[in-house]
Amino acid sequence: MTQSRNAGLGLIGPATVLILAGFLAPTVIMAMLSLRDYSGMQGIGTDWTLSNYINVLGDWFYLEIILRTLALGLIVTLLCLILGFPLALYILRVGPLMQTTAILLVIFPLLCNIVVRSFGWMVLLSPRGVINEALLGAGLISTPLDLMFNLTGVIIGLVQIYLPFMVLLLVPALQNIPADVEAAALTLRSSRIRVFFTITVPLASPGIITGSILVFVLSISALVTPRMLGGPTYRVMATQIYDEFMTNLNWPSGAALAFVLTFIALALIWAANRVAAHLTRGIPA
Amino acid sequence: MIARKPSWLLTIVALAILFYMNAPTIVVVLASFSDTTYLTVPPQGWTLRWFEFVLGDSRYMRAIWTSLWLAGGATLLSLVLGTAASYALHHRLVPFRDVILSAVMAPLVFPAVVIGVALLQYVSLLGLRGQPLVLLFAHVLITLPYVVRSAMSSLTGINPQIEEAAHVLGASGFTAFRLVTLPLLKPGLVAGAIFSFVTSLDNVPVTIFLLTPRQSTLPVKIFASVEHGVDPSIAAASTLLVAGTAIALILAQKWVSFSRFF
Numbered sequence: 001m002t003q004s005r006n007a008g009l010g011l012i013g014p015a016t017v018l019i020l021a022g023f024l025a026p027t028v029i030m031a032m033l034s035l036r037d038y039s040g041m042q043g044i045g046t047d048w049t050l051s052n053y054i055n056v057l058g059d060w061f062y063l064e065i066i067l068r069t070l071a072l073g074l075i076v077t078l079l080c081l082i083l084g085f086p087l088a089l090y091i092l093r094v095g096p097l098m099q100t101t102a103i104l105l106v107i108f109p110l111l112c113n114i115v116v117r118s119f120g121w122m123v124l125l126s127p128r129g130v131i132n133e134a135l136l137g138a139g140l141i142s143t144p145l146d147l148m149f150n151l152t153g154v155i156i157g158l159v160q161i162y163l164p165f166m167v168l169l170l171v172p173a174l175q176n177i178p179a180d181v182e183a184a185a186l187t188l189r190s191s192r193i194r195v196f197f198t199i200t201v202p203l204a205s206p207g208i209i210t211g212s213i214l215v216f217v218l219s220i221s222a223l224v225t226p227r228m229l230g231g232p233t234y235r236v237m238a239t240q241i242y243d244e245f246m247t248n249l250n251w252p253s254g255a256a257l258a259f260v261l262t263f264i265a266l267a268l269i270w271a272a273n274r275v276a277a278h279l280t281r282g283i284p285a
Numbered sequence: 286m287i288a289r290k291p292s293w294l295l296t297i298v299a300l301a302i303l304f305y306m307n308a309p310t311i312v313v314v315l316a317s318f319s320d321t322t323y324l325t326v327p328p329q330g331w332t333l334r335w336f337e338f339v340l341g342d343s344r345y346m347r348a349i350w351t352s353l354w355l356a357g358g359a360t361l362l363s364l365v366l367g368t369a370a371s372y373a374l375h376h377r378l379v380p381f382r383d384v385i386l387s388a389v390m391a392p393l394v395f396p397a398v399v400i401g402v403a404l405l406q407y408v409s410l411l412g413l414r415g416q417p418l419v420l421l422f423a424h425v426l427i428t429l430p431y432v433v434r435s436a437m438s439s440l441t442g443i444n445p446q447i448e449e450a451a452h453v454l455g456a457s458g459f460t461a462f463r464l465v466t467l468p469l470l471k472p473g474l475v476a477g478a479i480f481s482f483v484t485s486l487d488n489v490p491v492t493i494f495l496l497t498p499r500q501s502t503l504p505v506k507i508f509a510s511v512e513h514g515v516d517p518s519i520a521a522a523s524t525l526l527v528a529g530t531a532i533a534l535i536l537a538q539k540w541v542s543f544s545r546f547f
Contacts, residue, residue, distance in 0.1 A: 030403040117309045120312045241399070245402050265395070
């Protein structure tokens with residue numbers, strides 16, 4: 001027994017040391033930093049204070065950024081659901097060759113670099129970009145549309161970037177629904193739309209919830225796409241954390257904002273796991 | 286689900302969504318071949334000069350090499366550390382199994398930008414900012430969960446009696462693992478390795494905080510270049526990244542069927 005325990009510690013040791021020294025220690029030190037006072041003159045002080053959190057949650061400048069980030073996450077999640085459902089249904093219904101092709105076309109963007117994809121959207125959406133040039137050329141508009149450096153651009157980019165996750169979670173969720181349940185409802189003269197909303201959607205809800213939480217958490221944490229498609233003035237939490245650390249050099253304030261973001265993300269994941277576990281009870285795997 | 290052919294409407298909607306999902310990548314690849322000094326799609330005239338420019342530019346090349354050794358090194362280290370840790374966790378050889386497992390998986394649920402700033406502050410305190418090893422370990426931290434997740438789920442599918450049989454036949458612990466368990470783990474480990482390679486290659490929100498102004502990885506270089514204005518060389522650098530990803534995907538398909546994703 002001692003021998004296997006020693007072997008176990010030898011196997012787990014390196015990974016554990018890495019996590020303790022490389023993740024836990026930095027997180028704890030940042031938690032301490034977020035509780036230090038800061039002034040532009042003296043920099044980071046030595047007194048303990050909650051003022052950074054009070055500042056972040058009480059100042060309208062930060063509050064607006066937090067609310068905007070949450071609203072953005074909600075819109076992106078809803079759009080991913082609206083676009084993900086038809087695509088998942090199509091993948092489940094189409095023949096094997098087209099199914100493989102469709103799955104590859106869903107996975108390929110997932111593996112393509114986020115910077116590259118955001119850059120692609122800049123080429124498409126900028127005032128002299130592909131879309132505006134095409135619309136101007138066709139005479140449909142007379143001045144370029146504002147598709148970038150605002151909410152529209154960030155939404156278009158984030159939905160494209162996180163849609164693959166939603167589709168990859170919706171497909172198995174829909175696949176696992178027993179066909180007889182829907183067939184029974186159709187026999188009982190329910191309309192297809194009614195069957196979809198009263199039977200298919202509730203039975204797929206664990207997958208829907210997992211996918212939605214994943215997309216929401218990833219969207220509110222995104223740094224690259226909001227910075228590239230939102231520009232320097234359209235601020236969300238991640239870009240503001242970046243600016244606090246790299247430009248304003250107000251590290252305690254940035255650390256407080258980082259913990260607010262982390263708290264929201266972890267709380268949502270925890271809640272979703274609880275709800276999904278509750279819903280899965282009673283549904284045969 | 287009831288098996289049913291997709292309707293025309295569903296087909297059109299689905300194909301439009303698939304097009305939307307791949308449009309930015311297509312546009313970048315097309316723009317990188319354009320014989321103009323500004324970005325335009327469809328490309329006007331075909332040229333490879335933007336690729337020549339990128340491959341001849343020492344800053345781009347340094348960034349590409351940094352990206353490649355970082356992704357390769359992080360994947361290798363993650364494979365070794367992750368497989369060892371998963372084996373110990375799966376066979377319950379260590380106390381506090383669930384706590385350790387959650388800690389290893391934690392970097393997956395923490396917002397990446399938070400890990401980035403926490404590490405920035407930590408390495409600044411330790412005076413290690415810009416050290417290549419710091420970058421490597423930071424990348425191992427974010428790729429390790431992918432290897433552990435695939436290894437753990439593969440281990441669950443292996444009959445423990447097979448390795449016991451090897452022990453009975455006189456194989457030592459490591460020999461039994463190397464000759465019996467490891468081959469059975471291979472498909473799972475390949476999948477984990479691909480995910481970790483792509484994750485490392487893709488990463489900006491952790492990496493960007495740990496680089497000195499003289500250092501760069503390819504995605505960070507593209508990200509930074511865009512702030513100074515866009516030109517076809519950025520598209521060419523992006524196309525190289527896309528090509529690398531596509532090659533990895535094709536190679537991966539030889540080992541793992543994509544039905545594994547479901």
